[in-house]
Amino acid sequence: MAQIEHATVKPRLGRKRDHTRDPEILDVALDVLAETGYDGMTVEMVATRAKAGKATLYRRWPSKSDLVLDAVACMKGRDLDVDSLPDTGTLRGDLVAMIKPPSIRDSERKLKVMAGIVSMIARNPEMAAAAQEALVEPRAAVNRIFFRRAIDRGEIPSDVDVEKLCMIGPALVAYRVLLLRKPVDREFLLSNIDEVILPAVGLRAA
Amino acid sequence: MAQIEHATVKPRLGRKRDHTRDPEILDVALDVLAETGYDGMTVEMVATRAKAGKATLYRRWPSKSDLVLDAVACMKGRDLDVDSLPDTGTLRGDLVAMIKPPSIRDSERKLKVMAGIVSMIARNPEMAAAAQEALVEPRAAVNRIFFRRAIDRGEIPSDVDVEKLCMIGPALVAYRVLLLRKPVDREFLLSNIDEVILPAVGLRAA
DNA sequence: CATATACGGTACTGCGGAGTTCCGGATATG
DNA sequence: CATATCCGGAACTCCGCAGTACCGTATATG
Structure with a gap:
């Protein structure tokens, strides 16, 4: 959405040789991608909305697919970092704590991007890898932490299939x-936790 | 559409006015759609592979999107009819009985078709409706029957959320x-049943 | 056999978007 | 001020595909 402007101090010195606007352009690309899908998206749309010239984009990325690939790959960093994850002491508490408007909106945007590239994923291994790395894995990683914690504290059996459990939530949402x-x-996400995920690890809902 | 053509009296003149080849063409369209996605698919691909002329397709369907819409809608009938569903006496038995190579292949084809149109679904209500009706609903319907049976025979509580349960399997597969x-x-599908679905209805796996 | 109809196939038109080129202007350097 | 670098933007080429037009042919009817 491009609203995350550079809070970073950008001293007016030097040239903008450093590709300063790249993140902004990639963010616009993601927006257009989410709105129109890969095939509906044109490089000109991205350029116009980013107030850049089409030539500028082609100076930086050799082709449309490279631009999209880079844009998807660059979503990776946007996630909440591990240190800021909730740690409530119970599995349910942790899972419920993740239900917040910003987190939900983040998910929905990712899924719209995903929708825009699914058909490519089947035939473009690079795109598949980028999507996996930037869209699927981060979400699973968070859940993985919660489940491992629960195992460590003896809240759930240690022989559960963590990898499978990590996917249940994302799968239902997708x-x-x-x-x-x-x-x-919120209601949907809560029922996922209480009626599906917790039963799967042998816990009853509150 | 297409196959429920006019049984109306019109045996006059010409050749097969009955659009006999429509189902064949639509089936080819689904194959191409599954292989290349909506935007990658060309009407000529469909025509060539169906050994038909491009003009023939345009005589029958006004546009590419109409062709695809019809093709998707016509998948609806392809499912196992209700009478031939397994009835093993237990919920797990019924669910496991659905795990068969033909059923799996059917699912995978549907999902590839789905992948080819997801990006359209978001922006084309007709396509969304067709996909819902032909791809999502039939699968849910089968599960719905199994769960209702299980409730009727008292195998599982009657207050479970059947609609939600119906979606778990499809969601994990998708x-x-x-x-x-x-x-x-088979292993994946079995673990879905034993580790996710059955726990969600309060049953333990075998 | 004559005729009408639908078909398969080919050649065409029109358009939109990928990718390229060019230029005038802004900015920084010395 | 002179110069070098990059940018935004417009104009352009090229190509693939949706959709159309047309023709030769196969088949059914009478």
Whole structure:
């Protein structure tokens, strides 16, 4: 959305040789991608909305697909860092603590981007890898931490399939957004936790 | 559409006015769609592979999107009919009985088709409706029957959220195929049943 | 056999978007 | 001020595909 402007001090010295605007352009590219899908997106749309020239984009990225690939790959850093994760002392507490408007909006944007590139994923290994790394893995990583913590403190059995559990939440959300076209609200996410994920690890909901 | 053509009296003149080849063409369209995605697919590809002329397709469908829409909508009938569903006497038995190579292949094809149109679904309500009706709903319907049976025979509580349960399996499969790009095998499907679905209804796996 | 109809196939048009080129202007350097 | 560098933007080429037009042919009818 490009609203995350550079709070970084940008002294007016020097040239903008340093590709300063790259992140901004990539962010615009993600927006257009999410709105129109890969094939619906044109390089000119991105250029115009980023107030840049089409030539500028081609100076930086050799092709449209490279631009998109870079944009997707650069989503990777945007996630909450590990230190700022909730640690409530219970698995349910941790999972519920992740249900926050910003987190939900982040998910939905990622899923719209995902929707825009799914058809490419099947035929472009690079894109598949980028999507995996930037969209799937970060979400799983967070859950993985929660489940491992729960195992360590003896809250859940140690023989559960953590990798599988990590995917349940994301899978239910992706299905609902991409295929069912229904909204992801707090109630839905809570029921995922209480009716599906917790039972799967042998816990009863509150 | 297409196959429920006019049984109306019109045996006059010409050749097969009955659009006999429509189902064949639509089936080819689905194959191409699954292989290349909506935007990668060209009407000529479909025509050539169906050994038909491009003009023939345009005589029958006004545009490419109409062709695809019809093709997707016509997948609806392809599912196993209700009478031939397994009825093993237990929920787990019924769910496991659905794990068969033909059923798996059917699912994977549907999901590839789905992958080819996801980006359109977000912006084309007709396509969204067709996909919902032909790809999502039939699968859910089968599960719905199994869960209702289980409730009727008192195997599982009657207050479970059937609609939500119906989606768990499809969601896990879709996520694995479309986003993780991993194969859907018997082991995966069994673990879905035993580690996720059955726990969610309060049952322990075998 | 004559005729009408739909078909397969080819050649065409029109358009939109990828990628390129060019230029005038802004900015920094010395 | 002179110069070098990069940018935004406009104009351009090129190409692929949606959609159309047309033709030769196969088949059904009478």
